[in-house]
Amino acid sequence: MGRLFGTDGVRGVANADLTAELALGLSVAAAHVLAEAGTFEGHRPVAVVGRDPRASGEFLEAAVVAGLASAGVDVLRVGVLPTPAVAYLTGALGADLGVMLSASHNAMPDNGVKFFARGGHKLADELEDRIEQTYRAHASGEPWDRPTGAGVGRVREYDQGFDNYVAHLIGVLPNRMDGLKVVIDGAHGAAARVSPEAFARAGAEVITIGTEPDGLNINHECGSTHLDKLRAAVVEHGADLGVAHDGDADRCLAVDAKGNEVDGDQILAVLALAMREAGSLRKNTVVATVMSNLGFKLAMEREGVDLVQTAVGDRYVLEEMKAHGFALGGEQSGHVIVLDHATTGDGTLTGLMLAARVAATGRSLADLAAVMERLPQILINVRDVDKSRVKTSQELSDAVAAAEAELGSTGRVLLRSSGTEPLVRVMVEAADIEQARAVAQRLADVVKSALG
Incomplete structure (x- = not known):
């Protein structure tokens, strides 16, 4: 099984890849890992939870809130707000954890869970790895330590989040735009x-x-x-x-x-x-x-x-x-x-x-x-290929080397597997757009044949 966390949280098709059970389990795991790291030491932990308007965000939010509260974390639900608003409110309210439910630019069927640490910063890779390990251990039968009575988390709506965030944005602008x-x-x-x-x-x-x-x-x-x-x-x-x-x-x-x-x-x-x-x-x-x-x-x-x-x-x-x-x-x-x-x-x-x-x-x-002139750049997304072999395919490596030799100092080639979607991105830059397009398509064809 591959790593759950990508470059921007855990994403997948809602209710297929990203289920309510997974969202709940990751939230409980996050609470346990942060507690073990000393994040909650000396006080009752608080989390800010927000989402984008996707229909699936409704049940996933319920799962995340349930998971956090069951682990003894008080939850402030801010509703539908941007990811940066959740990050800002996590810091501004002194919360220990922020959770955003969104798949960003992905199509509606997808959704995702993204965690923010205290201060509104993205979690370090090490913490994400520990959360995933803890989640997998529980999924394999290891029991959670569950608080009871007054130890369970409390949940309340935080309706001021919208105005607080907008006021913050206006407050940092250098001038008005009348x-x-x-x-x-x-x-x-x-x-x-x-x-x-x-x-x-x-x-x-x-x-x-x-x-x-x-x-x-x-x-x-x-x-x-x-x-x-x-x-x-x-x-x-x-x-x-x-x-x-x-x-x-x-x-x-x-x-x-x-x-x-x-x-x-x-x-x-x-x-x-x-x-x-x-x-x-x-x-x-x-x-x-x-x-x-x-x-x-x-x-x-x-x-x-x-x-x-x-x-x-x-x-x-x-x-x-x-x-x-x-x-x-x-x-x-x-x-x-x-x-x-x-x-x-x-x-x-x-x-x-x-x-x-x-x-x-x-x-x-x-x-x-106009301070910068954009050089022609062609980007092709190649789907339905094994993106894990981008760096190990000799056929692909040879094709890239040939393309770079053709472009010389007037262009460049970049191949990378997407961190958020199941595809490989082929980017070619050249002084002439037709050359860039031809080289990019040729490389995309090699990606399909070598990794398909």
């Missing part, structure tokens, strides 16, 4: 209420799409993975920019006034220069992943900003930032971390800071984003 017209696509997800409210309080005129979640429509042809409706709405309404979130709102992509995409690399570039101007870009450094466009790297070099690159995954970006005291980092996909104000990627905060920069400078988003 006069700005913004279209927000909430992906029918966790940001459907939060993001429009935050932008409105910051002074923007707000137009919304994708903000009517019904439990089944999350991420469906909307949000950061489907920008067409946002592009059309921005142009139709003559808006200054558009902002798109994913299901749990830990990421943000944007479009300019003409409907052109502004991706995570461009957003990072704009924010890096804004923060440097404000004196908050610590060590004059931004952190990104190896998936960042080569154009981003060249832009930062030209602007005199140092760039540190990590493995793919916002957790690795965050680890690098925390280890070296950097203030800004993120991914091309729109996960942007502003560590002075958030402990994880925060799509609403990112969108607010981007719009605030437009308002402060009086420049269009297209003009600001």
Whole structure:
């Protein structure tokens, strides 16, 4: 059996891979592991539990709450809120543990369980491994130590979470955005209420799409993975920019006034220069992943900003930032971390800071984003293959070497297995888009034949 925890918690098809029994068991295991680690020492433990609007989140939330309370943890249920809101509230309320139920940008049938440690930080790999070991030991027959009587956890609703989080977002903005017209696509997800409210309080005129979640429509042809409706709405309404979130709102992509995409690399570039101007870009450094466009790297070099690159995954970006005291980092996909104000990627905060920069400078988003030129980049997701053999297949290794030799210094190749989905990602970058497309398709075909 493979490792339960991926790069972003435990995910799978709800009620098939991710069952109520698994969610309950992981929650009890998390409580036991954190207790053994001394996290709860000297006080009664408290957990913050939130979710996105997926229908399956209703029964999974019930399972998680039951598991935590049965292990002696008091639970504050904050309801439907973004992942970064749960992380923020975990820290702001002094809770010992945060739990978010979401599968982020995945389709509606999927769901996931993500744990946050005290302070709202993602759990270290070691703690996740111990939680999984503890869960498996119990599943094999090892009994839990169960409190009784007054020792069981108590459960209550925490209705102030929404207002507390929005107030936090508004409080950290460098300036208002009065006069700005913004279209927000909430992906029918966790940001459907939060993001429009935050932008409105910051002074923007707000137009919304994708903000009517019904439990089944999350991420469906909307949000950061489907920008067409946002592009059309921005142009139709003559808006200054558009902002798109994913299901749990830990990421943000944007479009300019003409409907052109502004991706995570461009957003990072704009924010890096804004923060440097404000004196908050610590060590004059931004952190990104190896998936960042080569154009981003060249832009930062030209602007005199140092760039540190990590493995793919916002957790690795965050680890690098925390280890070296950097203030800004993120991914091309729109996960942007502003560590002075958030402990994880925060799509609403990112969108607010981007719009605030437009308002402060009086420049269009297209003009600001032009600080970097995106080189053609082709990404192909290859499904139904054995992603565990990406690094060991000689056939695949030879194909990559041949592709790199063909591209030379004007491009690059990156193959990686997804940490959250059963697929292999093939990324090729080149000065010429047709060359990038041809090389990427050739490599995708090799992936299918070698790993299928």
